Amino acid sequence: MTFNPVLSWWLLGPLAAAAVLGLCWILFRTRAQPEAAQPEENRAWLFRAALVLLLLLAASRPGLPGGAVQAAATNLNVFFVVDTSSSIAAEDHVSADGGGPRAPRLDGVRADILAVARELGGARYSLITFDSGAAVRMPLTADTSALETAVAVLTPQVTSYSQGSGVTAARTVLAERLAAARDTQPERPRLVFYFGDGEQTSAAAPRDMRLDGSLVSGGAVLGYGTRDGGRMRENSGDVTRPAQTYIQDPATGTDALSRLDEDRLRGIAQQLAVPYVHRLAGDGPAPMLRNAAPGTLERTGESLNGRTELYWLPAFAAFLLALRETLLVSRELRDLKPARQQATAGRGPRT
Template identity: 50%
Template sequence: MLVVLAGARPGMVGAPAQVATTDLNVFFVVDMTPSSSAEDFNGSAPRLDGMKADILALAGELAGARFSLISFDSSAKVVLPLTTDATALTTLTEILTPSSAMVSKGSSISVAKDLLSQRLAAAQEAHPERPRLVYYLGDGEQTSGSSPEPFTSAAQLTDGGAVLGYGTAAGGKMRDYTFGSDKPGSYIRDKANGYQSAVSTIDETQLQAIAGQLKVPYVHRESPAGISAALAKSAPTVVSSPAGTEDGAGRWELYWLFALAAFGILLWEAADLTRSWRQLQRHGNERHGKEEAR
């Protein structure tokens, strides 16, 4: 019974715990314009599927870092502030949905630059010792009437990362996700082309320009495989390191009390059996001596 209780690992919360962390702040900037639904990733999958897979793969490679998720279409918003909660990142990434084509009025690939700069500056002020990585995920297609603005301010606060490009030169047709990710509609039509299915193509020149501004490499992503190579090119400058102890984050383990009691009983039983065996041996010797005397 004592062994069973020890195996149940009883304990109390509140003990200090050694905390290990990856001292990185990682920002994902994700293109959510209708073109993210273009079906030319890994053959015929939507580009957003590739972006989601890469975000989760990068988060797995950088486990323990703090992650933030910023999405953009005609405007930018913080979907997830910096957090170590990998479950929250996974959940919010999985429910990302391309913006509605019905309300889309054109978008700029640099619309997230000011918001990104603000979040990077806040992270630097809070923890200046932690390098900041930026992963920009998009297709580079500029649909607004103006030229994209440079990521000048963000570049000064970025220590690494990568620009990840999705799509092909041939392009892919886009479905309308006005009614949610689980109910993709018909293909978006191009009014300027006789209402034929609209086709979105990647603009790697624009993506490479963003990479140059942020001083990070550009990586074209054509399939879910090979994210380790993209991570290696992003050159994060800090690896996992111990961060001391955190009060109340651990448990006071009590299983050893039951294990010690079980060990004590085992010793007592062993001593008792040894004593009984010696007594039997002594009685046997005495009986054998009496028989020889006869």
């Protein structure tokens, strides 16, 4: 068994020690409660402590050594900028002939990110998402497993939190990350791949995406969807309940449609000085990279010891425990609502 932690041991060690000491202290405190409540309270905190320890174990990245892989290096930093507003859930990602299922646009985005990563093996990747604001979901890393995990958990913005999306909302965050990469590793070209549909629903006008010419070395703006548009399923934020209903258009009372705006996407591509490519289901990676200036992958000739990653086992167990906690909290909130309504009714109207 080997470990390749995502944080230094001097950080993981104290965190694990603090979790154990905190559990011991909480269990000691619960002994002061009535005996009838102690077993249930102790069990709840044991589950929570197990959740923390499993996360720490996953962060240590355990694995089994074995095999060998050829070392490769490419002199690239790749930034994936992904629109995660509600429109990315529109179900109009279709093939060139229009046949087959109408998949959500996000399915195409996920597939294309991983396809680019496979073609640019050995590069370092960063993932930035945006809707009404922007966030760095993954800083620059050469860990493709981390990229795959980050892409797999991408979801559209929770519908009830939507405040309108801006197609250039990621500009400031992207510029900051590009500048930091240029200053620390000026020898590595920086590619930007922008994934979106060009739909602007924010009241504020989109900002200009032009950046310092030394920041962007290449990349592409990739468009998803159709001009006819597609319906969008609501995202309630509840991972236990798949989306069943579609977002409604308040003006008509019918299912809202999101339509591809290629003119806006071409404008963003022009400002970033990269090509624009419309993506359809089943398209290969070549059009995304044809004019993206990806550079070349250089084989070093070295052999590195291989390993089988096992971090996903404790991570999956932690997910199950977190799901349990979510369900318990949801149940408690549901039970509190009738009591709150009764208390409000008992006070009567104010005069």
